[in-house]
Amino acid sequence: ETGVTQSPTHLxxxxxxxxxxxxxxQSGHNTVSWYQQALGQGPQFIFQYYREEExxxxxxxxxxxGLQFPNYSSELNVNALELDDSALYLCASSFQxxxxxxxQYFGPGTRLTVL
Amino acid sequence: xxxxxxxxxxxxxxxxxxNITCSHNNIATNDYITWYQQFPSQGPRFIIQxxxxxxxxxxxxxxxxxxxxxxxxxxxxxxxSDTAVYYCLVGGxVRFGAGTRLTVKP
Numbered sequence: 091e092t093g094v095t096q097s098p099t100h101l102x103x104x105x106x107x108x109x110x111x112x113x114x115x116q117s118g119h120n121t122v123s124w125y126q127q128a129l130g131q132g133p134q135f136i137f138q139y140y141r142e143e144e145x146x147x148x149x150x151x152x153x154x155x156g157l158q159f160p161n162y163s164s165e166l167n168v169n170a171l172e173l174d175d176s177a178l179y180l181c182a183s184s185f186q187x188x189x190x191x192x193x194q195y196f197g198p199g200t201r202l203t204v205l
Numbered sequence: 206x207x208x209x210x211x212x213x214x215x216x217x218x219x220x221x222x223x224n225i226t227c228s229h230n231n232i233a234t235n236d237y238i239t240w241y242q243q244f245p246s247q248g249p250r251f252i253i254q255x256x257x258x259x260x261x262x263x264x265x266x267x268x269x270x271x272x273x274x275x276x277x278x279x280x281x282x283x284x285x286s287d288t289a290v291y292y293c294l295v296g297g298x299v300r301f302g303a304g305t306r307l308t309v310k311p
Contacts (some may be wrong), residue, residue, distance in 0.1 A: 134301070144269070181248075198247060199246070
């Protein structure tokens with residue numbers, strides 16, 4: 091069974107640029123969630139995709155967008171990067187049967203640095 | 206969404222049992238309680254999940270009183286490698302909070 095994988099591991103961008111982060115969910119999972127984790131803080135929920143549809147969104151501006159593909163892999167896109175976007179971006183997959191009970195399996199994260 | 210409150214940090218010594226309590230006064234009827242562990246620069250790792258009473262697995266126990274307004278994660282005989290941040294989540298995974306930073310000393 092393959093776990094959750096994310097790419098790239100590290101990324102450096104400059105302010106104003108756009109970035110795409112990728113996540114492959116664990117086999118058999120139908121839900122992907124994305125989180126932003128700043129240094130020293132807990133993960134902050136960005137959004138969740140369930141069967142290719144957005145299924146909830148945290149307090150993030152529209153320049154944070156996502157996609158989930160038929161194979162349940164996912165992308166996180168961030169436009170017009172700002173310095174405060176520097177963080178560890180985590181992807182988590184789960185098999186959602188009843189909302190709030192699914193166990194999330196996290197990937198190793200992508201460390202994004204915005205200069 | 207139920208808000209959770211945990212101690213910011215805890216210290217312990219190798220071989221001791223550690224109990225981390227989480228308060229969740231406005232937990233909803235359908236909410237489960239889930240605990241995650243996170244090491245620096247890694248994604249959180251699922252530890253245990255429960256709805257009521259007691260749940261035990263190979264790494265931890267979770268105690269939930271009848272009113273479900275709190276829960277206690279119990280780590281038996283901790284080692285240095287248990288030094289990490291522990292998060293209590295209620296309901297969906299949306300709100301992680303700051304977690305409890307556990308430091309295990311030799």
